[in-house]
Amino acid sequence: xxxxxxxxxxxxxxxxxxxxxxxxxxxxxxxxxxxxxxxxxxxxxxxxxxxxxxxxxxxxxxxxxxxxxxxxxxxxxxxxxxxxxxxxxxxxxxxxxxxxxxxxxxxxxxxxxxxxxxxxxxxxxxxxxxxxxxxxxxxxxxxxxxxxxxxxxxxxxxxxxxxxxxxxxxxxx
Amino acid sequence: xxxxxxxxxxxxxxxxxxxxxxxxxxxxxxxxxxxxxxxxxxxxxxxxxxxxxxxxxxxxxxxxxxxxxxxxxxxxxxxxxxxxxxxxxxxxxxxxxxxxxxxxxxxxxxxxxxxxxxxxxxxxxxxxxxxxxxxxxxxxxxxxxxxxxxxxxxxxxxxxxxxxxxxxxxxxx
DNA sequence: CAATCCGATTGCATTTTGCAATCAGTTGCA
DNA sequence: TGCAACTGATTGCAAAATGCAATCGGATTG
Numbered sequence: 021x022x023x024x025x026x027x028x029x030x031x032x033x034x035x036x037x038x039x040x041x042x043x044x045x046x047x048x049x050x051x052x053x054x055x056x057x058x059x060x061x062x063x064x065x066x067x068x069x070x071x072x073x074x075x076x077x078x079x080x081x082x083x084x085x086x087x088x089x090x091x092x093x094x095x096x097x098x099x100x101x102x103x104x105x106x107x108x109x110x111x112x113x114x115x116x117x118x119x120x121x122x123x124x125x126x127x128x129x130x131x132x133x134x135x136x137x138x139x140x141x142x143x144x145x146x147x148x149x150x151x152x153x154x155x156x157x158x159x160x161x162x163x164x165x166x167x168x169x170x171x172x173x174x175x176x177x178x179x180x181x182x183x184x185x186x187x188x189x190x191x192x193x
Numbered sequence: 194x195x196x197x198x199x200x201x202x203x204x205x206x207x208x209x210x211x212x213x214x215x216x217x218x219x220x221x222x223x224x225x226x227x228x229x230x231x232x233x234x235x236x237x238x239x240x241x242x243x244x245x246x247x248x249x250x251x252x253x254x255x256x257x258x259x260x261x262x263x264x265x266x267x268x269x270x271x272x273x274x275x276x277x278x279x280x281x282x283x284x285x286x287x288x289x290x291x292x293x294x295x296x297x298x299x300x301x302x303x304x305x306x307x308x309x310x311x312x313x314x315x316x317x318x319x320x321x322x323x324x325x326x327x328x329x330x331x332x333x334x335x336x337x338x339x340x341x342x343x344x345x346x347x348x349x350x351x352x353x354x355x356x357x358x359x360x361x362x363x364x365x366x
Numbered sequence: 367c368a369a370t371c372c373g374a375t376t377g378c379a380t381t382t383t384g385c386a387a388t389c390a391g392t393t394g395c396a
Numbered sequence: 397t398g399c400a401a402c403t404g405a406t407t408g409c410a411a412a413a414t415g416c417a418a419t420c421g422g423a424t425t426g
Contacts, residue, residue, distance in 0.1 A: 027239040028301025030294030067199040096401040121203030128201025
């Protein structure tokens, strides 16, 4: 359940945190998909996580310090999960991982457009995104003046543009 | 054994490649430790991989295109494993992963000095290292003139310096 | 010619995962 | 008020992955 400590190597310890098939998927959906509720995470991910695994991983990620949980004031049963700074600093790793996958693995076009945008934006865009996440999850003030489309909105718009194009001109794909 | 294809998302597909507890450890020992034989990998890793798991992962990494295997001319039974370009381009991800682990996880000093050096060297040092790996594993000519200490030698020297200091002045640690 | 080393493989117990059903409490609507 | 839908989980069970120790036949070394 929690960490093994097979060795004090940074790469090994990082692997012990998200070297499984689900932890990083959950963080991906929270970071890029903006999902913060149990059911949202359960139904949103294309990979179809099981509810017991999701419950287990959320608990584990909290123990490890990557997530916090709070009551949703609008609904006595709803819990709202927040990213910690520890999780937010995974953004560059996610970006690299996406870029690597785009080059070497059989990614689908509509799902990789976000990775492409993130790659092209480079560290500067990542910083802006992390700033927005800190605002959203930690209540910190935005460093930069809020630009009209947030990074997540840009990613979402790019995704929708690809989907729309695919519907309109399916033969050219 | 091989890939699931739960979705075409780049992050998911990357996770399906090394979202387990051992694949990246093996690649780490090959990349940073310079290990290329079965026994070397078996005995070298501090994490203590079992021989059947090692055999399974080597086979899997070959199927996925991250490794190749060749006969060692000096010994009819020895096999020598080589990194492919696909694996070599993981160096920046490894560097980021190490840097993240160094910040957030209880790494040991002697094992994290390499990650620190790699982080400080930045993309330029990573490129040099990848160039050396391409030379070593793919037989490509070195782009840059061979600098006296290779990157791996620098990493190794830094590690040994920490260990030596710890032996000499254990009380200050 | 015996000891050691080579890359694995086998058998078996333990752990993790996937899947479906289910839980008790909360909310929205009629 | 009553009831269906939804909340974040939990349970039971089968299947798969993992950890561990012993072992394999062949090659090399002393």
